[in-house]
Amino acid sequence: MHLDPATLLVVNSTVTLLVGVLFLVSWRQAPEERMLAFWGAAHLVGAVGTAGLALRGQIPDLLSVGLANAVVLSAYGLIWSGVRAFERRRAHVGLALVGALVWCVLCLVPAFYGSVTLRVIYASAVATIYCGGATVEIWRGRAERLASRVTAAAVLWLHGAFYFVRIPATLLAPPVLNPNPLISPWVAILCFVTILFSIAAAFTLMALVKERAERQQRIAASTDALTGVCNRRAFSEAARTALGTHAVGALLLFDLDRFKAVNDRHGHAVGDAVLVGFCTMATSLLPSDALVGRLGGEEFVCYLPGASPAEALARAEELRRTFAQLRVPELPELRVSVSVGIAQAGAGSGFDALMRRADAALYDAKNGGRDRVAVAESAAARAA
Numbered sequence: 001m002h003l004d005p006a007t008l009l010v011v012n013s014t015v016t017l018l019v020g021v022l023f024l025v026s027w028r029q030a031p032e033e034r035m036l037a038f039w040g041a042a043h044l045v046g047a048v049g050t051a052g053l054a055l056r057g058q059i060p061d062l063l064s065v066g067l068a069n070a071v072v073l074s075a076y077g078l079i080w081s082g083v084r085a086f087e088r089r090r091a092h093v094g095l096a097l098v099g100a101l102v103w104c105v106l107c108l109v110p111a112f113y114g115s116v117t118l119r120v121i122y123a124s125a126v127a128t129i130y131c132g133g134a135t136v137e138i139w140r141g142r143a144e145r146l147a148s149r150v151t152a153a154a155v156l157w158l159h160g161a162f163y164f165v166r167i168p169a170t171l172l173a174p175p176v177l178n179p180n181p182l183i184s185p186w187v188a189i190l191c192f193v194t195i196l197f198s199i200a201a202a203f204t205l206m207a208l209v210k211e212r213a214e215r216q217q218r219i220a221a222s223t224d225a226l227t228g229v230c231n232r233r234a235f236s237e238a239a240r241t242a243l244g245t246h247a248v249g250a251l252l253l254f255d256l257d258r259f260k261a262v263n264d265r266h267g268h269a270v271g272d273a274v275l276v277g278f279c280t281m282a283t284s285l286l287p288s289d290a291l292v293g294r295l296g297g298e299e300f301v302c303y304l305p306g307a308s309p310a311e312a313l314a315r316a317e318e319l320r321r322t323f324a325q326l327r328v329p330e331l332p333e334l335r336v337s338v339s340v341g342i343a344q345a346g347a348g349s350g351f352d353a354l355m356r357r358a359d360a361a362l363y364d365a366k367n368g369g370r371d372r373v374a375v376a377e378s379a380a381a382r383a384a
Contacts, residue, residue: 008191009054015195017047019202026206033209038082038091043198046075050194066107069123074100076130079201083134083156086208087141099126120170124163131160146215148207155200162193224294226272227279235293239303240351242291246305249345250312253358254278254319257337257370259298266331274326274336281322286315301358309344309375316340316373324371337371344376 020043027036052059052068077096085091106112106122113119138153222234230238242249256262256278263271275298282292282302291303304312324337341362343354357376365374 005187005191006054006056008188009050012191012194012198013047013050013054016043016050016198019198020044020047022202022206026209030209030213034091035082035086035205036209038078038085039201039205042075042078042082043201045071045078046198049075065119066104066113069119070100070103073103073123073126076127079156080130080134080137082205083137086205087137089137096130099130102126117170117174121167124166124170127163128160128167131156131163135160144212144215146208146211148204148211152204152208155197155204159193159197227276227294229279229283229300230291230293232293232295235291235295235301235303236351238291238293239301242303242305243345243349243351243354246345248308249303249305249349250307250309251343251345251354251358252302252304252312252316252319253341253343253355253362254282254300254302255339255362255366256298256300257339257366262334262336266334270331270334277326278323278336278338281326282319285318285322301355309342312342312344313373313375316342320371320373339365339370340373341365342373342375 020040023036023040023043027033027040030036049068049071052064052071055068056064058064074097077099078093081091081093081096103122103126111118112122135153135156138149138156142149222230224231229235239251256274259271259274262274275294278300279292279294282300283290286292286302287304289305291305293301295301304315307315320338320340326336328334339362341358341360341364343358343361345354361374361376365372368374
């Protein structure tokens with residue numbers, strides 16, 4: 001079966017156009033996702049450039065060779081910019097257009113413009129660089145665990161690898177000039193590869209955006225909006241899991257002393273700042289595996305997996321002393337303190353029972369004069 005090269009290019013242009021529209025429609029629904037705008041623009045630009053290539057022989061070569069290829073190269077640059085935007089890095093639109101601008105300048109050189117081999121090598125090298133750069137950007141962001149990240153990197157890498165292979169292939173078998181320059185096996189191969197790339201990019205890149213949105217929603221649902229630590233539900237789930245994993249640990253229950261007076265005297269803005277300040281201090285002083293959560297109001301909780309009684313007491317005292325030393329130059333009369341209740345976990349400890357023991361210890365600390373740490377009686381001691 002013989003497929004007309006111009007028809008293949010038109011099909012390629014149509015598919016690329018539809019993908020571009022899909023990205024832009026998605027961007028309209030989520031204007032804050034700038035990467036969708038970049039990817040949509042890239043595919044629309046690519047569709048226009050491919051349409052120009054399809055008109056080779058029907059329009060001046062200056063347009064079908066010079067301008068159309070420049071437009072296609074700029075599309076690859078915009079894809080790279082979109083990936084950078086997705087990874088929350090500067091998009092560098094200027095660098096995205098460098099490949100196309102250099103192409104235009106080189107086309108003014110007769111030796112370059114008259115050599116199909118040189119044109120193919122340069123265009124392939126630019127596409128390889130942009131696809132390779134986009135692959136690197138996607139891979140650099142792998143700390144953000146998204147299921148489609150590896151697939152997206154693979155799609156971009158494979159497309160760049162195709163263009164990379166095209167360079168030595170062109171050197172080994174230079175293109176033969178025909179009356180119709182579109183009659184070449186490479187044209188058909190390039191059309192099929194580009195169509196597959198456009199479809200794969202639509203699925204994988206859209207999946208990346210969707211997965212990130214879902215991940216952010218999960219984080220928001222489990223995070224206290226003011227302080228950024230776990231909310232009550234998320235902390236309970238994480239602590240129950242940790243209790244099942246570690247044989248020992250300690251639960252620390254915090255209550256900011258006389259917090260209502262802080263709000264009444266200095267206002268809720270200062271009160272909120274005190275809450276945020278306490279959480280910032282706690283997360284900076286506690287070990288990285290500590291679970292910190294806000295139970296509500298001025299009450300916070302922390303689970304220290306694997307902590308011994310001595311370590312838990314030392315951590316609680318350090319937090320208590322550090323918080324009591326908090327000073328705000330603009331509010332010299334502001335004084336804050338925290339009371340802490342500690343319950344030690346052991347084999348078979350249940351979360352609810354641990355919370356009750358820590359709460360009883362916190363009650364003792366408050367009744368004992370506040371700004372102090374109290375340790376709950378262990379289950380073994382109570383049994384004795």
